[in-house]
Amino acid sequence: MSDVTLKHITKRFRDVTALRDVSFEIADGEFFVLLGQTGAGKTTTLRVIAGLEQHDEGQLLFDGELVDNLTPADRDVAFVFQQYSLYPTMSVYDNLAFPLRSPMRKTPEAEIRQRVQSAAETLRINHLLDRKTAHLSGGEMQRVSIGRAIVREPRIYLMDEPLSNLDAKLREALRVELQHLQKTQGSTTLFVTHDQVEALTMADRIGVLDQGQLVQVGSPDDIYDRPATTFVAQLVGTPGINLLPANRQNGSLIVKDSSIQLPKQSGSDNVPADFILGVRPEDVQPSPNGNFAGEVRLIEPLGVETILHIKSGQQSLLSIVTGMASWTIGEPVRFNIAGDRVHYFANDGKRVS
Amino acid sequence: MASFEETGPRNPVTESIRVDKVHPRARFLDNARAIFVLILALIGLIPVLAMGLTAFKSRADVVAVPPKIAFEPTLEGFVFLLTERSQLSGTKLEEAKANADDLGLFGQIALRNGQRINGPSDYVTRLWNSLIIAGGSTIISVVLGLFAAYAFSRFDIPGKDDLLFFILSTRMLPAVVVTIPLFLMFRQLGLFDTHLGMILLYTVFNLSLTVWLLKGFIDEIPREYEEAALVDGYTRFQAFYKIVLPQAATGIAATTVFSLIFAWNEYAFALMLTSNNARTAPPAIATMLGRGGIEWSAIAAGTLTFLIPVVIITFALRRHLLRGVTFGAIRQ
Known part of the structure; x- marks a missing residue:
């Protein structure tokens, strides 16, 4: 396994800049997740690392060695595609053996057999080895496709939303398996997803991409608790963070068009006069003696927890409470905001702290 | 409810x-x-x-009015078609009849009309020419077309659309318009009445068809397969050979059949640009006349033997001609 470094990578497609000055490092054995919306440049990043696209500017290093001019074959990476991409004319066994049979590796057939068997066992697909790939279910296809990556020891695994075409149950199961696999093998993995849950649950570190630019790199905790911009704050967490326009008067923080007014907080000294207040829904808690007044506008019971839509003045807030709550729509409600856990953003979206 | x-x-x-x-x-x-x-x-x-x-009709049955549906089948037509014969008379005929047992099937049939077989007819050579020219030009145009189609489908080629239109435009000229210039060019270059000349000509005509057809088929094969192969440690040519080719089999089969049928059936150029050495079967059949009247059964036999190779190839490739053999392992 290798560590991978991207230095100031820029990639253009005709007039469109897909990646703009992207730099980050993936340590040996690290599970790095690239998170972003569709079109953010996640897949392009993977393809640049794999050598399927040539970047226009910047440098790409594996273990400190420049690989910019190496062919995909010579870079020795494994790519798991979103659409599985199993070779339809081959059996599952031949699909798994395909990377080992490459002329540049010349693996003896006996070793191929043994490696395919062990990969198939790891992924619990040994009963499928003789099948044609067209007769597999989606989950089985994706297992085979992951199997094709783990039969050899590549320098890095690149995974392009491998779980997004699976149904919810299967996705969870395979997510756990993938994590287990990565931890036991200690493999360097770059995993691309638009699903914040996948990112938060699997990653050692997360990089957030927005319109071809890397917005923030950090541990899942960093990303969730210290989002660098309002974009990152909105991207992670369900339900989404409450972003309220606010201003500062004599130290206290006043949310516009509402009765919400927080006293001076320890971290709020550098906050500009006009700013955006970010409050996670779990930090808005109804309480009979709450400091602020509002009205219940909508209730979404989810079983374990309930999402309350609260209107206070002209502002709407989401609150998440445990259990099934017995609110009715239109009912007045009092609530508290955990003042020490709020986020401050300047009006351009940048975090202030 | x-x-x-x-x-x-x-x-x-x-x-x-x-x-x-x-x-x-x-x-x-x-x-x-x-x-x-x-x-x-x-x-x-x-x-x-x-x-x-x-x-399979005899001389008499061929011209019978109304046409006979039930008749005694004979290979007379095939004998006329495939052999060169001479008329026997008098003592020679008696002699031949006496030794009839030594003759093969064709020889006996010829004898019934008072003829002796001297050797194979020109038509055998014509058929052979057709096979070489149609087969050669089909193989060359499919192979070249495959590479061109792959390049057009996968790579960023400057002026791609114009080039494709240019290739197609070779098909827009009616054959009749270019025969005379081609005739003059072929004579200058020493290609007139040669196999090479005809193979080149049919290849040029078929290329536009094969490039366009195959491009369509290759466009439908998702790039991800090759990209997966590239990452798995294969060069582009190996990926093409191992991944694209098996999946394009359907398209290649269909293109081969179309291309073969064109080259096999082509008449006008073959008539103008060949005389004896490289003459193919279609103009030969059209000019086939017997002694003392048209040999309809020989012409029919010629046409029948001419049909058979195309039927065999189409039949052999029929499974590939049906689409949808390889769909499946990519989720859209």
Whole structure:
């Protein structure tokens, strides 16, 4: 396994800049997740690392060695595609053996057999080895496709939303398996997803991409608790963070068009006069003696927890409470905001702290 | 309300792969359609049938009015077609008849008309020429077309659309318009009446067809397969050979058949640009005349033997001609 470094990578497609000055490092054995919306440049990043696209500017290093001019074959990476991409004319066994049979590796057939068997066992697909790939279910296809990556020891695994075409149950199961696999093998993995849950649950570190630019790199905790911009704050967490326009008067923080007014907080000294207040829904808690007044506008019971839509003045807030709550729509409600856990953003979206 | 299982879908389902879901009315329509197509096919096949029958008729039966459906089949037509004969008379004929037992099947048939076989006819050479020229030009144009189509499909080529149109435009000129210039050029270059000349000519004509057809087929093969192969440690050519080629088999088969049929059936150029050495079967059949009247049975036999190779190849590739052999392992 290798560590991978991207230095100031820029990639253009005709007039469109897909990646703009992207730099980050993936340590040996690290599970790095690239998170972003569709079109953010996640897949392009993977393809640049794999050598399927040539970047226009910047440098790409594996273990400190420049690989910019190496062919995909010579870079020795494994790519798991979103659409599985199993070779339809081959059996599952031949699909798994395909990377080992490459002329540049010349693996003896006996070793191929043994490696395919062990990969198939790891992924619990040994009963499928003789099948044609067209007769597999989606989950089985994706297992085979992951199997094709783990039969050899590549320098890095690149995974392009491998779980997004699976149904919810299967996705969870395979997510756990993938994590287990990565931890036991200690493999360097770059995993691309638009699903914040996948990112938060699997990653050692997360990089957030927005319109071809890397917005923030950090541990899942960093990303969730210290989002660098309002974009990152909105991207992670369900339900989404409450972003309220606010201003500062004599130290206290006043949310516009509402009765919400927080006293001076320890971290709020550098906050500009006009700013955006970010409050996670779990930090808005109804309480009979709450400091602020509002009205219940909508209730979404989810079983374990309930999402309350609260209107206070002209502002709407989401609150998440445990259990099934017995609110009715239109009912007045009092609530508290955990003042020490709020986020401050300047009006351009940048975090202030 | 009655359950769905009892009554079936409320609106007739006219298209489905599940027989039990299709409404009876739609099934009847399907049958009617099939019968209609069958009748059309039979009408279309009548000339072929007439030709097949004529090939096995004797001289007398060929010209009988009304045409005979039931007759004694003979290989006379094939003997006329495939052999060069000379007329025997007087003592020579008696002599030949006495030794008739030494003759083969064709020889005996010839003898019945008072003829002796001197050797194979020109038509055998013509058929052989057709095979070499059609086969050669088909192989070359499919192979070249495959590489060109792959490049057009996968790479960013400057002026790609213009180039493709340019390739297609070679098909826009009617053959008649270019025959005279081609004739002059071929004579200058020493290509007139050569196999090489005809192979080159048919290759040029077929290339536009093969490039366009194959590009369509290759466009439908997702790039991800090759990209997966590239990452798995293969060069682009290896990926093409191992991944694209098996999946393009259907398209290659279809293109081969189209290309072969064109080259095999081509008449006008073959008539103008060959004389003896490289003359193909189609102009040869058209100019086939017997001694003392047209040998209809020989012409029919010639046409029949001419049809057979194309039928065999189309039949051999029929499984590939049906689409949808390789769909499946990429989720859209």
